[in-house]
Amino acid sequence: MNANQLHKQIRQKESFLCIGLDVDLEKIPEFLLQEEDPIFAFNKAIIDATHHLCVAYKPNTAFYEAYGLKGWQALQKTIDYLNTNYPEQFTIADAKRGDIGNTSTRYAKAFYQAMEFDAITIAPYMGKDSVEPFLAFPDKFAILLALTSNQGAFDFQTLDAQGLELYKQVIKTSTSWEHAERLMYVVGATKAEYLGEIRKLIPNQFLLVPGVGAQGGSLQEVCKYGMNAQVGLLVNSSRGIIYASNQSDFAQAAAAKAKALQEQMQAVLNENA
Numbered sequence: 001m002n003a004n005q006l007h008k009q010i011r012q013k014e015s016f017l018c019i020g021l022d023v024d025l026e027k028i029p030e031f032l033l034q035e036e037d038p039i040f041a042f043n044k045a046i047i048d049a050t051h052h053l054c055v056a057y058k059p060n061t062a063f064y065e066a067y068g069l070k071g072w073q074a075l076q077k078t079i080d081y082l083n084t085n086y087p088e089q090f091t092i093a094d095a096k097r098g099d100i101g102n103t104s105t106r107y108a109k110a111f112y113q114a115m116e117f118d119a120i121t122i123a124p125y126m127g128k129d130s131v132e133p134f135l136a137f138p139d140k141f142a143i144l145l146a147l148t149s150n151q152g153a154f155d156f157q158t159l160d161a162q163g164l165e166l167y168k169q170v171i172k173t174s175t176s177w178e179h180a181e182r183l184m185y186v187v188g189a190t191k192a193e194y195l196g197e198i199r200k201l202i203p204n205q206f207l208l209v210p211g212v213g214a215q216g217g218s219l220q221e222v223c224k225y226g227m228n229a230q231v232g233l234l235v236n237s238s239r240g241i242i243y244a245s246n247q248s249d250f251a252q253a254a255a256a257k258a259k260a261l262q263e264q265m266q267a268v269l270n271e272n273a
Helices: 003-013 030-034 038-050 068-085 101-114 128-136 166-174 189-201 219-226 250-271
Strands: 017-020 056-058 090-097 119-122 141-147 183-187 207-209 233-237
Touching: 017 090, 017 250, 030 038, 038 068, 038 250, 056 233, 068 090, 090 101, 101 119, 101 128, 119 128, 128 141, 141 166, 141 189, 166 189, 183 189, 189 207, 189 219, 207 219, 219 233, 219 250, 233 250
Parallel strands: 017 056, 017 233, 056 090, 090 119, 119 141, 141 183, 183 207, 207 233
Antiparallel strands: none
């Protein structure tokens, strides 16, 4: 999927919602544990109930790796199901990879080619030669961790680096890399006040914004400071949607939570039309 197709989906659905598929078998409805593949059964029900309300899905791979081979198989089935039945959805592997060139190329092939994700999250600490291999694939995106939503973000990300906070230096430097137009950036919703400064550095690129919902981030603040002329936002909610209920109505409850966020996004889009 390219950026224009993603923009089109946002306008058609009046939504820039990304749903995180972070499946914990201890939190899903107990009756699903009787299924042959409870993780996929849960994901399939959530996707079928919410696909018309969002433009992206983001499985965090740790929630699948934790279950070994069965977890990876569930992840593969989930992405195959999305690509076959809802190909308009932008798919993000939240894997936070990043290593020297040859290894990064293998990571990229694993997620872009073997699993057919549209994007992958990347830790940029090792620099240019660890990120550019992910940018060599047309119509695929690398989403750099810039300013994250966790409390520990202040340990390093806001430290002074050559006159700029480190997260700003990461953003500024990365824009000079080959195929930087295929970069997106993670900026936590709990850091919404920083978005205005970030937009000065990258006015046109997409921001993946986690932290709305269970982590307490404000959608209105994110939009106020982070939205650009083409929207340029993918706002993620995971626990706040997928665990809205642990009963037989879990998918319907998730859809209701997603619908509430979508309606807020619709209102913002109408205000800025």
